[in-house]
Amino acid sequence: MCIKIISMFAETAVHAGTGSDIGAVELPHQRERATGIPTIHGSGIKGALRDAARRCLSNSLVVSLFGSAPPQAPGGAQLDPGGLAFSDARLLLFPCRTIGPIFAWVTSPYLLARVQRDALSAGLQCPDVEFFKPSDSEAYVTTTSDFGAQVFIEEFSFTKRADSRVDKWAQFISGHVLPGDGLPSYEFWRNHVVKSLVVVSDSNLRDFVTYGTEVVTRVRLDPRKKTVVEGALWTEEYLPQDTLMYCVVVEALRAGQQVAEAREAEQKPPLGQLSTVIESMPVIQFGGKESIGRGFIRLRFL
Known part of the structure; x- marks a missing residue:
């Protein structure tokens, strides 16, 4: 096989989408049942x-x-x-707002363990993940990251833990996972992951992917009156670019x-x-x- x-x-x-929902978002994005992590079936x-x-x-x-x-x-x-x-599609890096880089690429030990398992099954060599055990107040980053003394992601502050082993994951993702071959236009993203990769705890990752997606309110206008059609107001959830x-x-x-x-x-x-x-x-x-x-x-x- x-x-x-x-x-x-x-x-x-x-x-x-998963169709309509009774939650705050009428048209939510697909998510894994047990973890709540976004996916594509x-x-x-x-x-x-x-x-x-x-x-x-x-x-x-x-x-x-x-x-x-x-x-x-x-x-x-x-x-x-x-x-x-x-x-199903499996999440590896999730973009979040931050101070320092234009955005942070956030992952967790669980996401890295999944990609390690799948990569080995496919005959690919990737870095080890066993050492990643960040607490809820810590964030592991590369030794060349653009973050200051503290790592700010969304509204939260984390203690910075620069570790050369994070560099290995950043290099693996930059060289083997991100679009690259013959695409000079992707040079920015390949360099950016080395500067902005952040490993947080699994519980923090779950919060970021739950509340960090894009939720857009949309309306449908009457073409003649240019007013909102009665009942034509809804919200949609997007996985961010x-x-x-x-x-x-x-x-x-x-x-x-x-x-x-x-x-x-x-x-x-x-x-x-x-x-x-x-x-x-x-x-x-x-x-x-x-x-x-x-x-x-x-x-x-x-």
Whole structure:
């Protein structure tokens, strides 16, 4: 079984919605049930990549990678499974307001432990995470960070703990996860992570991702009166731009036969075909609100 990781860098704010909710936000973003950490469901990732693949691959290849299109009604045509399986998107770095750098990229031991586990499964080497045990009043930063004696994130102040081992994670993310190859326009972000990476406790991270997302109030106007239509006032939650996530892609069990067939036909196996799609269309729209510029994410095959 072959496993690969795709990094997902939000170039614009993202709204992967869950539908209406009875909370303070009518249209919230998708979140993990146990942790409350923002995510994008694997079905949404698969659908967006499938739509992109239609533009550069034949229909037969699209079906072999992603399976048959869903039936229009229950009891429809026989469905063929695809050769690829997609995980939900997993958060790695969350942008927060700060004093010093233009913004701080915040993570936690739990998020780093997840990416370490997934990277090792994919055959990638990454730094160790065992030493990260910040208290709720501490923030680990790199030795070359732009923070002062205290680290200010949102409305909170933390005791600064500069540690060279944080440098290793910053270099790993800069060199292997952020968009980079052949993209001089991303030089700022690759340098910025070295200056602004902050590791806080898991409980603090949960608070930041709960209260640090963008909540936008929107209205619908009467085209003639230019006044708000009665009842057309609602709030939407967005994952902020510059959020860094990733997802895991696995060649499904039936992909073994596809790999063998691809070798016989001198074609790329399923993951190779997906890599071709991402290389030809590195920026893909995920989630809703496409017509107002939301959800554009740059992908990178690790």
